[in-house]
Amino acid sequence: MNAFETPVLEAKNIDKFFYNPTETQVLKKVSFTIKRGEFVSVVGKSGCGKSTLLYILSTMDTDYRGELSLDGELISGKSSDYLSKLRNEKIGFVFQFHYLLNEFSVLENVMIPGLKLGKYAREELEHRAIEKLRIFDMQDHAKKKANQLSGGQKQRVAIARALINDPLLIMGDEPTGNLDKKNSDIVYNKFKELAADFGQTMLIVTHDPEFAEGTDRIIEMEDGRVIRQ
Numbered sequence: 001m002n003a004f005e006t007p008v009l010e011a012k013n014i015d016k017f018f019y020n021p022t023e024t025q026v027l028k029k030v031s032f033t034i035k036r037g038e039f040v041s042v043v044g045k046s047g048c049g050k051s052t053l054l055y056i057l058s059t060m061d062t063d064y065r066g067e068l069s070l071d072g073e074l075i076s077g078k079s080s081d082y083l084s085k086l087r088n089e090k091i092g093f094v095f096q097f098h099y100l101l102n103e104f105s106v107l108e109n110v111m112i113p114g115l116k117l118g119k120y121a122r123e124e125l126e127h128r129a130i131e132k133l134r135i136f137d138m139q140d141h142a143k144k145k146a147n148q149l150s151g152g153q154k155q156r157v158a159i160a161r162a163l164i165n166d167p168l169l170i171m172g173d174e175p176t177g178n179l180d181k182k183n184s185d186i187v188y189n190k191f192k193e194l195a196a197d198f199g200q201t202m203l204i205v206t207h208d209p210e211f212a213e214g215t216d217r218i219i220e221m222e223d224g225r226v227i228r229q
């Protein structure tokens with residue numbers, strides 16, 4: 001199997017239980033594969049388990065049953081140090097709230113995951129950060145502090161930040177959830193561009209039916225199960 005055929009992400013029979021105070025199973029035998037270059041959305045009613053699933057897929061929650069592979073490597077059971085390194089190298093995150101650091105400039109914010117990875121020299125990283133900001137038409141704002149931007153601009157910077165290490169996979173939890181229609185459309189169009197122009201693999205949880213309809217594939221969940229994909 002060559003690198004392009006290796007699935008980016010493979011979930012097999014993922015079960016998740018919470019125990020407070022009684023045992024509840026919130027994910028039930030969730031299985032699917034994300035191929036390279038796919039733009040996939042995860043939808044379903046509130047409480048069906050989308051965020052719980054994303055937390056597991058992103059390697060942040062290791063307390064589950066089943067098997068998870070990233071880029072052909074079985075990662076279930078790996079140590080948290082190992083997973084944290086892998087996450088930084090291979091996954092870019094976009095959340096509902098941008099989590100930019102207000103005391104830092106836009107440029108510095110975009111550079112942060114790159115500094116953590118330690119793969120690029122500072123000058124190269126700055127250059128990369130400008131390039132990523134350019135994709136989102138935010139390069140002219142590079143020197144501003146994050147709190148000088150509008151909500152939509154902050155979210156565009158957050159996506160640029162997610163791209164800084166050229167991740168294998170972008171994962172998003174409601175990336176347009178906190179935006180008005182106009183900004184939500186801008187962010188959505190940027191995701192479409194990333195898929196079309198860069199073949200970026202993306203897995204995005206969304207409540208927005210229009211967003212989901214625009215993706216290559218919709219994974220629909222109900223009561224902890226995948227009911228359609």
Ligand SMILES: Nc1ncnc2c1ncn2[C@@H]1O[C@H](COP(=O)(O)OP(=O)(O)OP(=O)(O)O)[C@@H](O)[C@H]1O
Binds near residue numbers: 020026048050051
């Ligand atoms: N820490 C926890 N302890 C116990 N139950 C939890 C915990 N976190 C989530 N749950 C429960 O797990 C189920 C799935 O929650 P989850 O947040 O994954 O749903 P969701 O589909 O992302 O919902 P939303 O669309 O509202 O964000 C819900 O019934 C929720 O109450």
